Every structure is written in structure tokens, then in C-alpha cells.
Amino acid sequence: MKITIIGTGYVGLVSGACFADFGNNVLCLDVNARKVEMLKDGRIPIHEPGLDELVRRNAAAGRLSFTTSYDDAVEHAEVIFLAVGTPPDEDGSADLTHILAAARSIGERLTRPVVVVDKSTVPVGTADSVRKAISDELDRRGADISFAVVSNPEFLKEGAAIEDFMRPDRIVVGSDDEQATKLMRQLYAPFSRNHDKMIEMDVRSAELTKYAANAMLATRISFMNELANLAEVLDADIEAVRLGIGSDPRIGPHFLYSGMGYGGSCFPKDVKALLKTSKDHGCTLHLLSAIETVNETQKGVLFEKIVRHFGGRDELAGKTIALWGLSFKPNTDDMREAPSLVLIRQLLQAGCRVQAYDPVAHAEARRILESSSPESLSSGQLAIVASSTEAIDNADALVLVTEWKEFRAPDFGLLAKTLRSKAIFDGRNQYDPAIVREAGLRYYGIGRRNPWRDQ
Numbered sequence: 001m002k003i004t005i006i007g008t009g010y011v012g013l014v015s016g017a018c019f020a021d022f023g024n025n026v027l028c029l030d031v032n033a034r035k036v037e038m039l040k041d042g043r044i045p046i047h048e049p050g051l052d053e054l055v056r057r058n059a060a061a062g063r064l065s066f067t068t069s070y071d072d073a074v075e076h077a078e079v080i081f082l083a084v085g086t087p088p089d090e091d092g093s094a095d096l097t098h099i100l101a102a103a104r105s106i107g108e109r110l111t112r113p114v115v116v117v118d119k120s121t122v123p124v125g126t127a128d129s130v131r132k133a134i135s136d137e138l139d140r141r142g143a144d145i146s147f148a149v150v151s152n153p154e155f156l157k158e159g160a161a162i163e164d165f166m167r168p169d170r171i172v173v174g175s176d177d178e179q180a181t182k183l184m185r186q187l188y189a190p191f192s193r194n195h196d197k198m199i200e201m202d203v204r205s206a207e208l209t210k211y212a213a214n215a216m217l218a219t220r221i222s223f224m225n226e227l228a229n230l231a232e233v234l235d236a237d238i239e240a241v242r243l244g245i246g247s248d249p250r251i252g253p254h255f256l257y258s259g260m261g262y263g264g265s266c267f268p269k270d271v272k273a274l275l276k277t278s279k280d281h282g283c284t285l286h287l288l289s290a291i292e293t294v295n296e297t298q299k300g301v302l303f304e305k306i307v308r309h310f311g312g313r314d315e316l317a318g319k320t321i322a323l324w325g326l327s328f329k330p331n332t333d334d335m336r337e338a339p340s341l342v343l344i345r346q347l348l349q350a351g352c353r354v355q356a357y358d359p360v361a362h363a364e365a366r367r368i369l370e371s372s373s374p375e376s377l378s379s380g381q382l383a384i385v386a387s388s389t390e391a392i393d394n395a396d397a398l399v400l401v402t403e404w405k406e407f408r409a410p411d412f413g414l415l416a417k418t419l420r421s422k423a424i425f426d427g428r429n430q431y432d433p434a435i436v437r438e439a440g441l442r443y444y445g446i447g448r449r450n451p452w453r454d455q
């Protein structure tokens with residue numbers, strides 16, 4: 001099938017490469033010429049395991065190409081995917097500027113029937129707006145060309161996006177057009193193989209499904225984070241509780257990990273957007289707004305523990321804190337809404353020196369911090385260093401922020417010798433508190449049994 005993907009961000013690029021890998025002829029368009037040049041050279045602007053290889057292989061086979069030309073992109077396609085960004089507006093609603101601009105660009109050029117697929121996460125009703133934007137352009141040209149707009153939200157997890165795309169749990173297709181549904185079935189047949197993964201529904205339900213999925217997952221995380229804080233007060237252990245409840249099939253074991261709060265490009269943005277949509281329609285989602293509040297609070301929980309450990313905020317000035325991990329989760333260089341940024345800000349404000357290391361996100365982190373905390377970087381109060389060992393050099397305490405594999409089994413003996421105040425703050429509950437304590441270190445986790453009671 002001849003497919004055009006508009007937007008070579010995370011979703012567009014992964015979708016394009018995966019469709020091409022199944023033998024489709026895919027043309028990816030981006031308005032950013034620099035990005036398109038990079039992609040043509042086989043350089044991938046984001047870090048996603050396996051994506052480099054997939055893009056290069058399919059580009060070399062002539063099934064995947066890149067362009068900045070809307071003329072070529074529209075001319076190419078039987079199916080056009082919209083995978084442009086929908087960043088949050090100031091009021092939290094999804095900004096549809098890019099998606100509607102793309103729709104108009106399609107309408108300006110369409111010469112034969114096409115199926116337009118919304119893959120970007122968009123508020124309920126956006127497919128109608130896209131349909132109208134295309135129709136208006138066709139009317140303006142006096143062109144009578146049939147087209148359909150369907151909703152096909154993505155459920156990719158960063159770091160596992162290719163696997164998620166190639167072996168999806170489900171493929172949600174919202175369509176009010178029989179022919180378009182048939183075409184989507186055909187396109188996704190190789191991804192469904194022996195099991196029919198496609199769930200068909202009306203367009204609006206598909207649009208809402210995406211937000212509902214992310215809101216539900218965010219709910220589980222905020223619930224566990226709140227419970228973790230209670231467990232600490234009660235001297236119970238959230239990890240034991242997690243295992244205890246997760247074994248109930250009605251609850252299930254996934255997404256029950258308490259930590260530093262959820263970050264990334266989806267949960268924070270989608271929770272906000274859903275709250276805004278509900279408000280616009282006169283509904284109040286009490287639960288969802290609490291989920292957001294809990295998450296914001298959770299991003300500050302580790303800092304409070306650090307303050308308590310050192311005996312008060314005033315004691316923090318001049319202390320050196322090592323951070324392991326900066327990205328919002330492992331296997332990505334994505335720093336969007338990363339809890340590390342909140343912690344860094346708090347530590348710097350309290351006068352700490354911060355030595356941070358991330359195996360992949362260091363460049364992206366530096367780019368962001370250069371605009372948010374330029375003085376701290378230039379004065380050396382904040383240093384992004386080249387190794388986990390360099391991060392702990394001369395440090396008072398260590399904070400595990402992102403659970404990258406290389407941080408999973410550190411030499412606790414060495415840490416006990418190196419860290420002046422002999423403390424580890426484990427923002428991801430990765431370490432066994434007993435092992436850490438045995439090495440002579442103080443262990444602070446999230447919702448673990450209260451360490452200062454038995455030490």
C-alpha cells in the first residue's frame with residue numbers, strides 16, 4: 001500500500017518504519033527541512049532501540065523515503081496518517097494548529113480519493129474538524145473528491161515502541177466509513193496475524209479510548225504513589241503491597257510501581273487535555289484532577305526525604321548530590337516532564353551542587369537545562385558528567401532517578417566508601433533495602449519500610 005505519514009516525530013517515524021518493514025511504500029513528510037535531511041542521511045533524531053536499523057534497512061530497500069514537499073506527499077498516498085504534535089496549550093488543551101494545517105495542506109492538493117488517519121492524540125471531535133478543514137479547501141477549489149477521516153490512536157511506549165507497533169495488544173480503529181474500515185483492516189492484517197487485534201468503533205469513541213487508556217494508567221500510578229506515602233507513615237512496605245494486590249487478576253501486576261511521579265510526553269499532557277475537554281463540556285472529573293495533583297506532589301517527595309536526611313533545608317547548602325538518570329524513563333532520551341528536572345530545580349534552589357549522569361539523555365538534558373538554568377551550568381553548580389562514577393565523585397548522597405539497566409547492580413561497598421553522608425535515595429525502588437543497609441548505607445525508597453526507625 002502507498003502510505004504517507006505527516007510528521008516524523010516519535011509516532012510518525014516509528015509507524016512509518018514499521019509499515020515499510022511490512023512491504024508498504026511509505027513516504028514521510030516533515031516541515032522541518034533539517035530533520036528531513038538528517039533522516040535522508042540515515043541519522044535518527046530520537047533515541048529509540050532498533051529504530052536506526054529499521055529506518056536504514058527500509059530506506060535502503062526503497063520502501064521508506066522522506067520529503068518536505070506536500071505536493072509529493074499527497075500525490076503519493078492511498079492512506080495519509082497525521083502524526084504531528086499536539087502540544088498542550090497554556091490552558092492544558094491540545095494545540096491543534098499543526099494537525100489542522102496538515103489537513104488544509106491535504107485539501108489544497110488532493111486529486112483522488114484518500115483515507116486520512118488521525119494518529120496523533122487528539123481531543124474528541126478532532127476528526128470532524130480535520131474533515132471540515134479538508135472539505136473547506138476542496139470547496140474552495142471547487143473539487144469534488146471523496147475522502148474519509150478515521151481515528152487510529154497509538155499506544156506505543158517509548159523505549160519499546162517498535163515491539164508495541166509490530167506486536168500490538170490491540171489496534172483501535174474509529175471509522176464511520178465502510179470502505180475506509182476495510183482499507184484499515186487490510187493495512188493492519190500483517191500486524192494481527194493469528195489473532196484479530198482490530199477493535200472497530202465509531203470515531204469519537206476511538207478518540208476517547210486513547211485518553212481513557214492513558215488516564216487509567218496514570219490513575220494506577222498516582223494511586224500507588226499515594227499509597228506508598230501512606231505505607232511509609234504506617235511502617236509498611238509498598239513493594240510487598242504491590243505484589244499482594246497485583247496477583248489478583250482483576251488488578252494485574254502492571255503499572256503499579258510507585259516512584260517519582262509519571263512524566264513523559266503522554267500522561268501529563270493527556271491528563272491535562274482530558275480535564276480541559278471535560279470542563280469545556282460542563283463535566284467535572286474529580287478523580288482525574290486528583291490524579292494530576294498527586295503526581296505533581298509526588299515529584300517533590302524525594303527532595304523532602306533529602307531535606308530530612310540532612311536535618312533541614314538550611315543544611316543542604318554546599319552539599320553535593322549525585323543523580324543517576326535524567327530521562328523520564330529508561331531507554332529513551334526524552335526529557336519531557338521528567339521528574340529529574342523538578343528535583344534538580346529544588347536542589348539548586350537549596351544551594352546544592354548537582355552532579356548528574358544519564359547514559360543517553362545527557363545531550364538532551366544539557367539542551368533543556370541550558371535554557372532553564374544557564375547560570376547553574378556555567379558556574380559549575382550543576383554538572384552533567386560522563387559516567388556514573390564521575391557523578392558520585394566527592395558526593396554526599398546519591399539519588400537514583402531513572403532505572404537504566406547500568407544502575408541496577410552498583411557496587412554498594414564502593415558507594416559506602418565514596419558518599420560522604422552514606423545515603424542512597426532510590427526514586428524507583430530498584431534496590432533491596434537490606435543489601436544497601438548491609439553495605440553501611442542509609443536507604444530511602446518510595447514507600448519502603450521506614451529506614452530511620454530501624455537504623
Ligand code: UDX
Nearest residue numbers: 154155156157158255256257259262263264266328329
Ligand atoms: C505512555 C503509554 O504507556 C503509551 O501507551 C502511550 O501511547 C504513551 O504514553 P510512555 O509515556 O512512553 O507511554 O511511558 P510509560 O512506560 O507508560 O511510562 C510513563 C511514566 O509513568 C514514566 O514516567 C514511568 O516512569 C511512570 N511509571 C510507569 C510509573 O511511575 N509507574 C509504573 O508502574 C509505570
